[in-house]
Amino acid sequence: MPPKVPQKAKLESKKATTTEDASPLHLNLSPIEPQVLQNDIGDATQRLDNLIAKCRVGVAWVDLLKIGDNLLFGEYNDRLENEAETNKLIASFKAAGIAPMKEASAIPIVLDIKWIKPGMILAHDFIEPDNIPELELIDAKKIVVASGQH
Numbered sequence: 001m002p003p004k005v006p007q008k009a010k011l012e013s014k015k016a017t018t019t020e021d022a023s024p025l026h027l028n029l030s031p032i033e034p035q036v037l038q039n040d041i042g043d044a045t046q047r048l049d050n051l052i053a054k055c056r057v058g059v060a061w062v063d064l065l066k067i068g069d070n071l072l073f074g075e076y077n078d079r080l081e082n083e084a085e086t087n088k089l090i091a092s093f094k095a096a097g098i099a100p101m102k103e104a105s106a107i108p109i110v111l112d113i114k115w116i117k118p119g120m121i122l123a124h125d126f127i128e129p130d131n132i133p134e135l136e137l138i139d140a141k142k143i144v145v146a147s148g149q150h
Contacts, residue, residue: 052146057113058122060135061100072142075110101129110144111137 064071099105103126116122117136126132137143 052108056108057116059106059125060122060133062109062135067137067140067143070140070143071109072144075144076146101126101132108146110146111140115140 106126115137117138120133120136122135123132
């Protein structure tokens with residue numbers, strides 16, 4: 001059987017709950033600090049962009065209609081297609097066209113370097129768009145498209 005609490009102690013505890021400083025709810029009154037994000041999407045994207053820059057072989061343009069059957073989507077972006085975003089993209093293409101030969105509109109692809117035609121020289125950047133060659137592939141299997149928000 002639990003020990004009996006003396007009457008005086010009962011009265012003192014009741015007085016403590018009636019003062020302005022005490023809380024009958026027993027709340028944790030320690031200071032509140034913001035939680036630090038463990039997975040900042042901006043930082044993760046920047047780290048990935050830096051890693052991609054190290055792996056970049058060069059710049060070339062491709063005829064998507066010619067290699068369309070070899071393209072593999074969703075390998076690095078496993079989200080389902082968002083039809084509303086796809087429709088916005090199509091509307092943008094219809095209204096403004098596609099801005100070719102610009103870093104911002106380039107779509108990175110992942111492929112085995114052995115698939116690039118021997119002797120082909122890729123451009124280093126988009127500074128001189130007229131000097132960007134068409135990508136010539138041999139024995140291309142699945143070409144992973146490593147980008148896309150739609």
